[in-house]
Amino acid sequence: MNKTYKLSALWMMCLILLGCLSFSACDDGDEEDTNQYKGGISLNVFGPSPVARGGVLRFLGSGMDKIQSVSIPGCGEITDIEVISANEIRVTVPQTAEVGYVTLKTPTGEITTKTKITYTEPIGVETITPNPVKPGDVLTIKGEYLNLIKEVIFFEELPxxxxxxxxxxxxxxxxxxxxxxxxxxxxxxxASSDDSDALRNLIQVEGIVIILPSVEAPLDLTAKKPGDEIVVKGKDLDLVNTVKMPNGEEVEFAYDKSEGGEETITFILPENATDGAVVMIPASGVEVAIANIGMALPEKVVATPADGLRGGDVITLTGVNMELVTTITFPGMEEAVEPASKSATEVKVTMPAAAISGELLLNTASGTSVPVAITTLKPEFMSFANDAVSLGGDVTIQGKNLDLVAKVVYTGGAEVEVIPASATELTVEMPTMGTESGVLTLVMANGESVETGKLTINAPEFCYIPVLPGEETELKGGEIFEIGVANGDKLTGVQINSQNVQYIINGDKLYISIPQAAGKGTKVTLISSNGTIDYSIDFVPATEITTVIWTGVGDVGSWGGMSDLSWGGYDWSTVTAGTDLTIHFVEYETADYWQMRFGNGSWAALPGSGGDISLEAGAKSYTLTLTQEMIDELVNNGGLVMTGCNYIIGKITLTEHISLETAVWKGSLDMAAWSVNHEMKPNTMFVDAGLKAGMTLRLYFDVYDADSKVKLFDGHWGGLFDGAELVPDASGVIAISVDDDLATKLTTLIDWGYSFIVQGTGCTLTKVTIE
Structure with a gap:
């Protein structure tokens, strides 16, 4: 196999200039048949010359990849051309080649070399022995003119x-x-591949066979176990550098040669050995199979007990090769569990509560698993204490293994979590929504379920709502809620979130005064003389309350005044800070400018109100947010006087902004320099406050260091937000949108810890709220 040598641009130029040493030049192109430039094809040099017959002849120029054939005296057209690039081609010189000019055929004509090709003394190879030959042994090459050889290149460029x-x-x-x-x-x-003159003769001779380590046949390691000693017999095993398992792991081995010449390599099967071929590898990297593994597995496995299982039961698994079991994966679970004990004939394991019926898997270190069927114990329904009950009444189920029930799902979708007190009887509350006549589904903690017989749910005798509002209906807090009811004559009271509210019953219509703060999941309770029923209804809370405190025609003229709200005209002590005071007005069309002043009873501008305010042309209203300082001024100094010029007041309103935030913690705790790990109490703070996804969690700080930062953790020191350092905003607040994951972490309590832990630096925590 000939090696490809790449020449640099500088070396190419040197070859062109010094072609007389290594190359022969091409014709100058005075005659058509020797023109060296044909249709963009240019021959610069060729060589080597002299060249060995059987050697490689190279042509350098441009457009060389377009050459169709090469003609050498004494030979026919050579079309077997090796194209190195657009700048170089190569051909092998036939043994019949003679001295003379070389012609290159192109699509547009021929190019003839300027100088003749000549030949070196013929290097010949007669024998190459031994063949096959072992690495490290001496290879003898005999022939003629071998003194000219500078390098012997073995297969795949190994010189x-x-x-x-x-x-x-x-x-x-x-x-x-x-x-x-x-x-x-x-x-x-x-010539050597390291020589500066890379134009060398490459003479390819017959291939040789390199001896590899060998075995008569790969061993069959079926049923072998980790830790077993494996002895492999063969030839030339001294060449082995590596023994590799089927999973690619290399293992230590020992080579030995007896006095009688028997060669062996010995190794130990590792714990994680897998099925497949074991190979030995010499320095050449060629892999030779020495054994095939069919790893031993647990066999004849019997589970006791195999059915009627519940979480916490100990299962005994008996069989052969049981010591190979590393872990057990139960059906319905992703994570494997460790055996409680194991021996060569027995494995004991405790069944997790989340496991379901199916095949548990006995896992081995080889990555192979053996399945064993198990069946869990199921609740058995026998009867209802009463097959027909009223809506909202308790349902009593009788049967077996009812203590396994964790949740009951009604026809209609309502779900009720239960804590059974008995294995034979289960009392379940009936929600007033999402319940219809039909079967109940008894759901176990592991998710498996069984169905009961049909339960008939009758309309109650007390006041109830037959048809609840659809999801598309928008109900607002602060308004009157109208809904149809049945048995309205039995109604004695209505509560919203356990607080009594006003209502009117008129025939089959009920009108309820809904508090302004009522929001999603508001509990509406209808209290009758013969029973009570609860509903969960979504309202949109009213976060703003606007009250008109004055209407009329108040022409301030040119710095006149509208003083109806001063000196006892309105009780300003009832106003809270943050309330918006809005003046609705009409501007004089004939005026060029308009000004407004919020004054006290003495007409002096309220502190912080902006003094004499310039109004924009076409403006219809102006709003001032009242601070506590402004309210104190109105209370202590005669109320409000509106003055200015060129506008007429038509209405004045107060808009109160209602915060729906619920404070779950208040205090004053200096975070210092990360030195405080505040485990917030009580650990049920978020559970008690009803935290759920979709809410906003806010932390309020007094910041005293520009580089203040905060870190948050769940109750078990799990870093929230990937342990990121949070920075309070300009108001000292960190606001966080609560998603399902965060809600779960802050409301899931185990046997220890708190629901929320705060660290920080450069700030003092004052309040934690949810909204």
Missing amino acids: VGEADFIAHSRQEIQVKVPMEAKTGDVTLAD
């Missing part, structure tokens, strides 16, 4: 230079076979 030849003469070369040598052709070169 041995002249300096490393063991013997070198005209008729013989002796060279030590490299340990990395592979079976294939051998190439002789009359």
Whole structure:
């Protein structure tokens, strides 16, 4: 196999200038049949010259990839052309080649070399022995003019230079076979690949076979176990560098050769050995199979008990090769569990509560698993205490293994979590929504379920709502809620979130005064003389309350005044900070400017109100947010006087903004420099406040360091937000949108810890709220 040598641009130029040394020049193109430039094809140099017959002849120029054939005297047209690039082609010189000019045929004509090609003394190879040959042994090459050879190149470009030849003469070369040598052709070169003159003759001779380590046949390791000692017999095993398992892992081995010449390698099967071929690898990297593994597995496995299982039961698994079991994967679970104990004949394991019926898997270190069928214990329905019950009444189920029930699902979709007190009887509350006549589904903690017989749910005798509002209906807090009811004559009271509210019953219509803060999932309770029923209804809370405190025609003229809200005209002590005071007005069309002042009873501008305010042309209203300082001024100094010029007041309103935030913690805790790990109490704070996804969690801080930062953790020191450092905003607040994951972490309590832990630096925590 000939090696490809790439020449640099500088070397290419040197070759052009010094072609007389290594190359022959082409014709100057005075005559048509010797023109060196044909249709964009240009020949610059060719060589080497002299060249060995059987050697490689190179042509350098441009457009060389378009050459169709090469003609050498004494030979026919050569079309077997090796295209190196657009700038170089190569051909092998036939043994019949004679001295003369070389012609290159192009699509547009012919190019003839200016100088004749000449030949070196013929390098010939007669024998190459031994063949096959073992790496490290001496290879002898005999022939003629071998003294010209500077390098022997083994298959896949593995060169041995002249300096490393063991013997070198005209008729013989002796060279030590490299340990990395592979079976294939051998190439002789009359110049080293490291020489600056890369135009060398490459003479390819017959291939040789490189001896590999071998075995008569790969061993069958079926049923072998980790830890077993494996002995492999073969030939030339001293060449082995590596023994590799089927999974690619290398293992230690020992080589031995007896006095009788028997060769062996010995290794131990590792714990994680898998099925497949074990190979040995010499320095050449060629893999030779020495064994096939069919790893031993647990067999004849019997589970006791195999059915009627519940979480916490101990299962005994007996069989053969049981010591190979590393873990057990139960059906319905992703994570495997460790055996409680194991021996060669027995494995014991405790069944997790989340496991379901199916095949548990006995896992081995080899990556193979053995399945064993198990069946869980199921609740058994026998009867209802009463097959027909009223809506909202309790349902009593009788049967077996009812203590396994974790949740009951009604026909209609309503779900009720239960804590059974008995294995034979289960009392379940009935929601007033999402319940219809039909079967109940008894759901176990592991997710498996069974169905009961049909339950008939009758309309209640107390006041109830037959048809609830659809999801598309928008109900607002602060308004009157109208809904149809049945048995309205039994109604004695209505509560919203456990607080009594006003209502009116008129025939089959109920009108309820809904508090302004009522929101999603508001509990509406209808109290009757013969029963009570609860509903969960979504409202949109009213976060703003606008009250008109004055209407009329108040012409302020040119710095006149509208003083109806001063000196007892309105009780300003009832106003809270943050309330918006809005003046609705009409501007004089004939005026060029308009001004407004919010004054106290003495007409002086309220502190912080902006003094004499310039109004924009076409404006219809102006809003001032009242601070506590402004309210104190109105209370203490005669109320409000509106003055200014060129506008008429028509209405004045107050808009109160209602915060729906619920404070779950208040205090004053200096975070210092990360020195405080505040485990917030009580650990049910978010559960008690009803935190759920979709809410906003806010932390309020007094910031005293510009580089203040905060870190948050769940109750078990799990870093929230990937442990990111949070920075309070300009108001000292960190606001966080609560998703399902965060809601679960802050409301899921185990046997220890708190629901929320805060760290920080440069700030003092004052409040935690949800909204």
